[in-house]
Amino acid sequence: MPTSTEKIFSEFKEHSVAEFFKKNKQMLGFSGKTRSLTTIVHEYVTNSLDACEEAGMLADITVKIDEIEKEKYRVSIQDNGPGIPKKHIGKALGQMLAGTKFHRYMQQRGQQGIGASGCTMYAQITTGKPIKAVSFYDKKKISCEVAVDLKTNSPRVENLIEEETDGSKSGIMVEGEFADVKYDKSSFGVFEYIKRTAMANPHAQFTLVEPDGQSVTFPRSIGEVPKKAHAVLPHPLGIATNDLLDLAHRDGENSKIGTFLQNGFSRISAAKVKELKDMLPAVDFEKPPKELGWADAEALVKAFAQVKWIAPETDSVIPIGREQIEKSLQSILAPQFLAVTERPVKIYKGGVPFAVEVAIAYGGHAGRQVAERHAGDVMRFANRVPLLFDSSGCTISEAAKEVDWKRYNIKNFEEEPITLFINLASVYVPYTSAGKQAISNEEDVFAEIKYAVMDAARDLQRYLSGITRERDRKERRKAILRYVGQFSKDVVDLAGEGKAAELEKKLVNLIETKYSSQIEEDEGETGAPKENGNAKEEEDIEE
């Protein structure tokens, strides 16, 4: 999707991009030292994952973070993807908005800020150093340094060395030095980001080498590359005025607005165009799309809402998949219990398909540890990308909060070893802002998330009440069993016959077999002796 970022940049092209960047970096994910580092890793990891998936390869990504000095780090990312051909290296790493991912209406990982080039620029303005890149592509190893020419927003590639290889290795390694960043293990940090990315991408393997030299690997748990997303035409419902304007202005194929609508959207037929024309006599459908103005676009969007449309196709939505989520969460959280809910594709705003997947992991490594105590954890994802920031304004958090956890045997979500994994898959994720860290409160999306969480919570409840029941049963039996020894001794003594050990065996057997179910259903309280219910009488008698 075209973004407001792009527009801003095109306007600022003549001015200092760097200056703009400095002023607006928080908008692009470079706000706060920890977050900035996470953003850098995210940009590179996303590129790697996308490149591998597109090439049909199973990604193997290593992230290494070294501390150079306080708040100054070297970040290097290496993947086993197809690599980047020589002529594209500069553009890929040194030119803002040069990526191929904009302008396509398909499910993809959200771009946060401005991609790898943004990282290059961040390195330049914080350390003054270019990015080092090594690309193995088509029997060649290309090593170079890439910088952004801040005046012209064009890549500057230097010290390029090209070597022949045997072609056995492919992929890219990018390394940069960044300051004004910080590595920590908070829930906003790189570690958490990689862990969550691994959870949502079980087909990829991640290794993180932390500044202290510790290496953590999140192994691949699925051997299949996810189904490729395909570009689809947008549905007339769910489109905003400026989106329509963007699409029209970028259109190069149609000579008239009428044909642009018919060819550029799904479900707009010739008949529907005629219907629109009848509704909007003031709009000239014969004009070239490039001449579509704001007022007409607005009128069209309003008219779209009046027309009855066939619902959009839903095959553009690619969820992670139940089995995939199960395997990855088992592998990473090793929970005692795991429930995954996969909801069918639904549509919001009448025209945007989406699907919600929810997993609840309980016990094991699920949940957060807060000062030796468990705490519930809500992990938000949009198209497999973990959303670490802005949780308070996010409809996922809101929906999770609205669930009445007590109904599901969770006394206090904040104090349980529980991880709630929620992925929203959609061609068009309704983010609240350009930061793309929170999802706006679309009613249909909110409801769907809530239902999905409740679905999974019901499974959890069954599991938990099973545990309670079983524990209770065992305790009831145990409450009796603890008295068997003493009782057997005494009763044998009392009767003056029999052997205590034999009797004890028989009693234990009776308790565990014949009377087992009866004991489990007994109403009686265990433990403390009850008050004797004898008649009380005021009597001055000493007994």
Place this chain on the structure above:
Amino acid sequence: MAKRSVNSSKDAFAKLEGLGKGMINEINSGETPTFSASLRSKGNVFYDESVGYIRLGDKMEERRFVNVGQARKFMQTVAIANKCKKFLSEGAHTSIRGLFYQLKFTLGEDLDEELFSEQSESNPLVEDLEVSLELKREDLNLNTDRKGVVAGPLVLKDKFGGDETEIDCTKQGRSGWMIPSDVDNGMDFVSVDADYVLVVEKDAMWQRLNEDKFWRKENCILITPKGQSSRGCRRLIKRLANKKLPVYVFTDCDAWGWYIYWAIKTGSMNLAYLANDIATPEARFVGVTMQDIKDYDFLGSLTIRAKDVDIKRAEEMLGYEWISRHKEWVDELKTVLSTKKKIEQDALQGPRLSFVGEYLREKISKKKFLP
């Protein structure tokens, strides 16, 4: 109610063993051990007009070992039974407090639990055993505190601690013979050569009458329970009544004194399970009565004000069917309530110290009793 067999520690021993054997049989035939006893809750206590005392009804309570709520109590009950069997075979006695300390130990190093941790747990289980085995705790070598004193023509043989002593209650001087906890086991009547039994509420009054040798002059057995009567005292009165001696009770003229009479006569609610052994329905009330105030002029000026507890007790007693069925007693109680007056037995010493004797002689010879 089944007749209890008393004064046989051999019998108690056999009953205890039988209890254990029954439980082992149950286990061997694949059943949970059970323990049954009459229910002692208020709902199963009633006045039985045909026998004239308060006793337990037919409601039984069965406890099962394989029940979460009952297992601990069950184990505890058997532990008490076993311990009592040991006391019996050793011929040693102790109190229920001593019993508790014998059984206050941990169930095992791995179990953070004691067999008993409070005496309030063991006390009711002792009663359970008494009821279930139709025995008194005294039969299980469990003593209660002694209370009550006897003087008069009664000779007993006391086998205790390996010795055998003959006790002549005419030769106990000023202090009298103190009634032991157990007046059955190892305690035989050698001779009971009296015309009646007189029970006087207060020790002071007993001392007065003893000094006057009232019991010798009247050929009666003079007993004081020293207030409310103990189990042993009631049991002794019952045994004497069984010897066909009339029993007369002499208490203060107030609700509390009268209640002491009724406890001797009909038993009490929380000892209902022992009523057959300790209630003496034949007992008669000799005084002091409200009527006496009219009959003896000097008493009129010797009344004192009834206290709130006296009033309350009088009201309660009016509600007891075994009391309210006697018109004489209803009148007495109503007089207490209307005059708010009471009179102590000590008041009969008003004219002269020996007047008490004269008073009793007159009332007994004229059979001026209340039922």
